[in-house]
Amino acid sequence: MKDNYRSRIDKAKAALEETDVILLGGGAGLSAAAGLLYSGKRFTDHFGSFIEKYRFTDLYTSSFYPFGTQEEKWAYWAKHISLNRYETGPTNLYQDFYQLVQDKPYFVITTNVESQFEKAGFAPEKVFEIQGNYSFLQCAKGCHNKLYYNEHIVKEMIEKTVDCKIPSELVPQCPVCGGKMDPNLRSNQYFVQDENWYERDASYKDFLLDAEGKKIVLLELGVGFNTPGIIRYPFERLNYHNENAILIRLNKDHPVGMEENKDKTMAFTEDMREVVLAFMK
Structure with missing residues (x-):
């Protein structure tokens, strides 16, 4: 098991080092792992x-x-x-992920609503808090x-x-x-999407368009099945349709994805901070 973990870490590190861009998807499991x-x-x-x-x-x-x-x-x-x-100030886990990706072109889409990405140092214009x-x-x-x-x-x-x-x-x-x-x-049909929301939506789409043909790591963090159509399923589709994509999934409870993507997915159920720190070594 330890050898398998080490090989997955090495493979993920290589993918992160060689990639052109990184798309992060943050779900509730990420904030829970951060202590929220x-x-x-x-x-x-x-x-x-x-x-x-x-x-x-x-x-x-x-x-x-x-x-x-x-x-x-x-x-x-x-x-x-x-x-x-x-x-609640910036948490160590979010700051670790910022340290991991800060030197690469990145974008964040998250269903979390507590501004932890921004607090950790991620550029606000590169974070799409789609649920409010x-x-x-x-x-x-x-x-x-x-x-x-x-x-x-x-x-x-x-x-x-x-x-x-x-x-x-x-x-x-x-x-x-x-x-x-x-x-x-976002709890009902009256959820307000203001001008900033639409700007981030456009930035997200522009990021995806610009990433076409490039090496891209889809870094999926603690995303379950409460709203899978926002991050989990789109990341699976991106991984499937882009030959240059790799999906790295950190998820204690829901690591298994599409069978068609199994050779292009690295899943980690271990402690999330332990994994991200191993990526940075």
């Missing part, structure tokens, strides 16, 4: 009052809780956003395509939360239609 866990001690340490009041078990399922009032909803979401976006970002609020009905940076109001909500509720005057309202607001996360 939605359950366990990280959850219980920060959400004790919400757990006691609502019997929450983790940050993922609690995000779908049907709060009775906007005051309750925003008390929860302010803490959720703050913990994952503003209270914790930093912004939007009209809950998507009545217009502008987003609103939320750091100040989130901090104020947390400071003034009492019994899992914020004061009514802090409940955000859409400045255009006067309706409710939501975090800018």
Whole structure:
């Protein structure tokens, strides 16, 4: 097993050294491996009052809780956003991946929404956060395509939360239609794709066009089957149709891909940081 691991590491290192470009795809498993866990001690340490009041078990399922009032909803979401976006600095794992790819032309597409790629040093214009970002609020009905940076109001909500509720005057309202607001996360048909979203979408497509005919490493990190049509399946198709492509998949739970790509795929189920550090040796 150790010999097999060593040979996979050597093969992956060679592919990364020889490639012309690198396309990174980051999923929830990457942030989990970086320590941004939605359950366990990280959850219980920060959400004790919400757990006691609502019997929450983790940050993922609690995000779908049907709060009775906007005051309750925003008390929860302010803490959720703050913990994952503003209270957590750059993690070692994301910084390791930046060190690995920084000297090559690269682009990132990610379903993660906590800005860890940007915090780690990746150029913002080379990161496409396709599912949204914790930093912004939007009209809950998507009545217009502008987003609103939320750091100040989130901090104020947390400071003034009492019994899992914020004061009514802090409940955000859409400045255009006067309706409710939501975090800018893709959860329904009202998800707002602003001008920046379309610019990143265009940059992603341009990157793929420019990579045609070049050696490309598809570095897939912790991508499962929650939204496989965004990263996992497109990476498999790119690998299949491009003779110069190699797919390197780091995935503890879902390493197996298309049978047709087995000779062009290197899968690693080992500790993600251990693997990326081995790539850099």
